[in-house]
Amino acid sequence: MKRFEISSECYAFPQKYVLGLSADAEQMDRWKATISTFLQFDQDENGGHPVVGQFQQATMSPYVEQLRTFAAMFAGETGLTVDDLGFVSDNPSSAEAIKASHENLRLTARKAQRTFGACFLNVGFVPTCLRDDFPYQRRQFYLTKPIWEPIFEPDAATLSSIGDGAIKLNQAVPGYFNTDNLEELTGINASEMEPVSNEPAE
Structure with missing residues (x-):
């Protein structure tokens, strides 16, 4: 960022030069010559005149690309995308492409859930033994599975x-999906209201 700021000064005020000035010419104010939009130079007694030019303007592109490269390296290590870090692409990705780009992050979270689940069971084992005042064996907890x-x-x-997959599986294996395991997939609690029947009342 420090290089970015220094280069921005050269980008805003590119360097200029004057060729052909005589040695006894009046010295110009550098700041005035830099920000002025009009400069006047008179001819000398021999009809010669100085040549005014400007160095090539600095560009910020190398620094932007450097930051984008650092962002891409960080995204590759963390499972994020470059869009997540603020470098939005000109052609936005579709929903499927965004999900696919976050697949590594999802797999990392799955692995963390398995690790944390085992840790939570170990943490809950000791308080359960103290609560019931009974030395449970750890194999009695192996069927316990945390729900995320x-x-x-x-x-x-x-x-x-x-929904489409649940319907097709229930057609092949009746009762395979129900309110208990669908809640794990969707994260939405099942409604406690009684289903409304469309049949006419007798």
Whole structure:
């Protein structure tokens, strides 16, 4: 960022030069010559005149690309995308492409859930023994499985795919999906209201 700021000064005020000035010419104010939009130079007694030019203007592109490279390296290590770090692309990705780009992050979260789940069981083992005043064996807890909310909040497209898959599986294996295991996939609690029947009342 320090190089970025220094280069921005050269970008805003590019260096200029004058060729052909005589040795006894009046010295110009450098600041005035830098920010002025009009400079006047008279001819000498021989009809010669100085040549005014400007160095090539500095560009900020190398620094922007350097920052983008650092962001891409950080994104590769963390499972994020460059868009997550503020470098939005000109052509925005589709929802499927965004989900695919976060697949590494989802797998990392899954692995963390397995690790944390085992740790939570170990932490809960000792208080349970103290609460019941009974020395339980650890093998009595191996069937305990922690339930996690979905890693990413499901959108309408995800809910639609889960619903289609649940219907097809229930047709093949009746009762395979129900309110208990669908809640784990969607993260939405099942409604406690009684289903409304469309049949006419007798």
